[in-house]
Amino acid sequence: MRLEPVADPGWTRTLGLPALALGGTVAIAMALALIAGSNPLAVLGLILKGAVGSKFALLETLNRATPLIFTGLAVAVAFRAKLWNIGAEAQLYMGALLAVVLGTGAVALPSVLLIPVLMAAAITGGALMLLGPAFLKTRLGVDEVVTTLLLNFVMILVVSMLLEGPMKDPMGMGWPKSERLVPDARLPRIVTGLRLHWGFGLALICAVLVWVMQTRTTLGYEIRAVGLNRRAAAFAGIPVTVVVIKTALISGGLAGLAGFSEVAGLKGSLTLDLSPGFGYTGIIVAMLALLNPLGVIVSALFVAGIFVGADSMSRAAGVPTYIADILLASALLLMVLAIMLTRFRVVRG
Amino acid sequence: MPEATGARAVLRLRNITKRFGPLTANDAITFDLHEGEVIALLGENGAGKTTLMNILFGHYTADEGEIEVFGEPLPPGNPRAALEAGVGMVHQHFTLADNLSVLDNIVLGTVPLWRLRSGRGAARARIDQLSRDFGLSVHPDAKAGALSVGERQRVEILKALYRDARILILDEPTAVLTPQETDDLFATLRKAVALGLSVIFISHKMHEVLAISSRVLVLRHGSLIGEVVTAETDRHQLAHMMVGSEIVAPEVGGAAPGEVLLRLRDVSTLPVGNAVGLRSLSLDLRAGQITGLAGVSGNGQAALADLIAGEAMPETGDLEIAGAGIDTWSPRAALDARIGRIPEDRHRTGTISDFTLSENSVLEAYEKEPFSKRGWFDWAAVDKHTRAIIARYDVRCPGPDARIRLLSGGNMQKLILGRALEADPTIILAVQPVRGLDIGAVTYVQSRLIEARDAGAAVLLISEDLDEILTLADVIHVISEGRLSPAFTRGTKTPAELGVWMAGQGFEEAAGHAA
Known part of the structure; x- marks a missing residue:
């Protein structure tokens, strides 16, 4: 067996295969539910109901999707340039950290000024966090997969140290958490009374901005050129190193915004469980979206829905929430396979 | 059929057909190779020469047709079968291990790895004998990495001979040689056929084909267009067969050198x-x-x-x-x-394969007006520019928004040429x-x-x-x-x-x- 490229994949191929992948994911979920001793259709229904079945469920899914849109965009932007940023988790925490440092009373400004200042700080923090690995890559050829991945653990330990030490909330009854943001630093809710904050709106705006950047600006063109063929880009005079650094700043900044949005929109303070792996899940989100910034919105909603739905299903049906992880993993693997098969066909002999 | 009579056919191809999707790379190709002759396989790039040889060597399986070597049918799709039947190939790109000696390179693959060190005396004697018989002088202890291109090719030929090849296939062997080295190669090939070997010489250079072969088979678009006895043909006829129409060589007038x-x-x-x-x-x-x-x-x-x-x-x-x-x-x-630049490797350096023609046409000027202003693209201007290049340089393509990897090498090169020349x-x-x-x-x-x-x-x-x-x-x-x-x-x-x-x-x- 070998692969032959498909010259011109038709619509049936480009849409049908991903649809099949999605169907396969559902089938796997049902098989797992059966193994766990439940009615597969009921489990599926409960996941769906838990994700979008009520106003509360839907808002919870949107809230959960918000950081995933940011980290998904961060990964999508970087991967376009073949800058393998696995460190969105660390960049997220750095963004949250700076927002908390400045937003807990250090800077006294009215809300309309304070929020942009904190956003800028979070973007800068996330960007700087990726700048080091990007320089090591362009100057010394150090593999950024290793550096960004390891920085995640470094960053978690730094945050842990700060929360146990200088940043520990004196009123926190001994829990490792920071002081709360001042009220002016908090992101308002989109609709009063409903648990959905403006971080979601900000994430949508960022997705559109990144899409515009990629399709309409010379920077987006440079990023795509560098990602697709570094050699040809350099030959044509595209400053490859500068482009990689710019990409790193944008990617890190977006991940930093995720941290700001979680702290200012949802949690109010920095804790060690601020992110249950949003940085890593961002990679799945970006890959499922085929690195398309607008697709990131859709795939983030899909991934968030599965998480929220599985949580709720687990309480009702007693099937473990691990089913959500397996679902996402199989969705990703099947999708990658489907994408490969849109471009190549398998031939015998 | 014009062919040397009396000689035994050592290789027979019958109705070899291979299709890749809608493309027929080989269309019912039939020919014989006789003992002690050199036949040339002449054709343009993409005529199907390499596909045919890949079928012979079992890298591809033919959709139809069969191959006989020394009267025995060759099982399809088995790369070892051709080697064992006595067919040796010298590839366009050499396949030597740079860090091994000439001797090791030649012996490699003929004995199990753990026995590589034993029996070297016999191997050396055999290689010396072959070198003398065929006029292929190389030092058996030299590292392959230190050899010149011509020497590397000799090692490749020795490798095939060492494996008792009775049929030698050379794929564009002269592309990397000086004229003198080419003459040496031809001398070796003449010795080989005098000793009863048979040679298939693949080339697109007509004067070499005329110099070395006894028969010429011309391939065009996957079909065997014709077979001629070399002594009875000339450049003009071969070129006509190869291309299917008259060739007009470019007119080169006198130059007027300036500063x-x-x-x-x-x-x-x-x-x-x-x-x-x-x-x-x-x-x-x-x-x-x-x-x-x-x-x-x-x-x-x-x-x-x-x-x-x-x-x-x-x-x-x-x-x-x-x-x-x-x-x-x-x-x-x-x-x-x-400085307008046409790089050596149009696939990897000259273009970005997954970019469209439009995106490729402004690769060297995208940051300048009219293609972009202050960092914002004007895709309409890019489209107009690309259409102009397509029209002026006769780029055959589905349109400016097609990915450039779908284009043939010639059309890709025309786009690169247009991109360079339009910048004046x-x-x-x-x-x-x-x-x-x-x-x-x-x-x-x-x-x-x-x-x-x-x-x-x-x-x-x-x-x-x-x-x-x-x-x-x-x-x-x-x-x-x-x-x-x-x-x-x-x-x-x-x-x-x-x-x-x-x-x-x-x-x-x-x-x-x-x-």
Whole structure:
């Protein structure tokens, strides 16, 4: 067996295969539910109901999707340039950290000024966090997969140290958490009374901005050129190193915004469980979206829905929430396979 | 059928057909190879020569047809079968392990790895015998990495002979050789057929085919167009069969050289990896003149091309453009100095395969108006520009929004040519601009370069194809191990004389005279 490229994949191929992948994911979920001793259709229904079945469920899914849109965009932007940023988790925490440092009373400004200042700080923090690995890559050829991945653990330990030490909330009854943001630093809710904050709106705006950047600006063109063929880009005079650094700043900044949005929109303070792996899940989100910034919105909603739905299903049906992880993993693997098969066909002999 | 009578057929191909999707790469190809003859397989790039050989070697399975070697049917799809039946292949790209000796390279694969060290005495004696019989002189203990291209090819042939090959297939064997080395190869092949071996010689160079073969089989678009006895044919007939129509060679009128637009003075560059650097090289490129750079591959052509394209700086020495020295040097600086560049590798360097034609057409100018203003693209302007190139340079394509990897090599090259020439360059760097193109595209690209010269551009043509240099260049330099020969005016040197320089001997002689 070998692969032959498909010259011109038709619509049936480009849409049908991903649809099949999605169907396969559902089938796997049902098989797992059966193994766990439940009615597969009921489990599926409960996941769906838990994700979008009520106003509360839907808002919870949107809230959960918000950081995933940011980290998904961060990964999508970087991967376009073949800058393998696995460190969105660390960049997220750095963004949250700076927002908390400045937003807990250090800077006294009215809300309309304070929020942009904190956003800028979070973007800068996330960007700087990726700048080091990007320089090591362009100057010394150090593999950024290793550096960004390891920085995640470094960053978690730094945050842990700060929360146990200088940043520990004196009123926190001994829990490792920071002081709360001042009220002016908090992101308002989109609709009063409903648990959905403006971080979601900000994430949508960022997705559109990144899409515009990629399709309409010379920077987006440079990023795509560098990602697709570094050699040809350099030959044509595209400053490859500068482009990689710019990409790193944008990617890190977006991940930093995720941290700001979680702290200012949802949690109010920095804790060690601020992110249950949003940085890593961002990679799945970006890959499922085929690195398309607008697709990131859709795939983030899909991934968030599965998480929220599985949580709720687990309480009702007693099937473990691990089913959500397996679902996402199989969705990703099947999708990658489907994408490969849109471009190549398998031939015998 | 015109063929040598009486001789035994050692290889028979019957109705070999291979399809790749809608493309028929081989269409019912039938021929015999007889004992003790050289047949030539002649055809343009993409005519199906390589596919046919891949079927013979079991890399592909034919959709229809069968192959017989020495009267036995050859099982399809088994790469070892052909080897064991006595068919040896010398590939276009050599397959030697650089860190092993010649002896080890030859023996490798014939004995199990753990026995590689034993029986070397016998192997050495056998290789010495084969070297003498076939006139293939190489030192068995030399490291393969240290060999010249010609020597490497001899090792490849020895490898096949060592495996008792009775049928030798050579795929474009002369592409990397000097004219003298080509003569040596032909001498070896003549010895081989005198000893009863049979040879299939794959080429697209007509004069070589005429010099070595007894019969010529011409392939075009996957079909066997015809078979002629070499003694009864000529270049003209072969070319006609190959292309299917009359070929009009590009008209090269007299040149009117003007001032020096680009000057290199005593430029040296450091070697990059295995590639040779430049050694105190001086070169003038004049307006209205094509300067041809001949030489065997890997003698510093890449270093010189990188330098002029803006990818490398001189380590020592000066680079002057239009009489002025350069402060900064980069691809963009080269483009700003109005150097049009046609790179050697159009797939990996010249274009981005997954970009559209539009995106590729502005690769060197996307940051300039009208294509973009203050960082924002004007895709309508890009589209207009691309359509103009497509129309003016006869790029056959589905449209400006098609991905460029769908284009044939010739059309890709026309787009690159259009991109370079539309920027109105005063200096043109063309590295192997027609390699791998079909004859129609070759003529087109060459005519455009001549037009650019006539319009006053200084053209540097770097090519490993001596015929191309001899046809197009007004002055010829030979590069060897990073050194540059004096300038030879058109028509003052024969291929053999240039070959002496290509082999590096001219330099020593010149140095000897100077001393």
